[in-house]
Amino acid sequence: MEELKAETERYVPDKNRIRSAIRALSGVLAEIREWTGGKLDWGVPTGLGYLARHDTKIRQVIDAAEAWLKTL
Numbered sequence: 001m002e003e004l005k006a007e008t009e010r011y012v013p014d015k016n017r018i019r020s021a022i023r024a025l026s027g028v029l030a031e032i033r034e035w036t037g038g039k040l041d042w043g044v045p046t047g048l049g050y051l052a053r054h055d056t057k058i059r060q061v062i063d064a065a066e067a068w069l070k071t072l
Helices: 002-008 015-036 046-053 055-071
Strands: none
Touching: 002 015, 015 046, 015 055, 046 055
């Protein structure tokens, strides 16, 4: 997310860095879903649990970045 934020502040955003950030975020979401099996319990580390509970918001960031990339 920090990479995407940094690119939004640049005069000329780097498309490759945006693509890389999109891939990284998408990969993280996929790994979390696979690792947790889609359910959260006490055995899930706090950081992963936080990300898993906010996957919709992270997906919105990914979707917005993909749409933004198309306009560059």
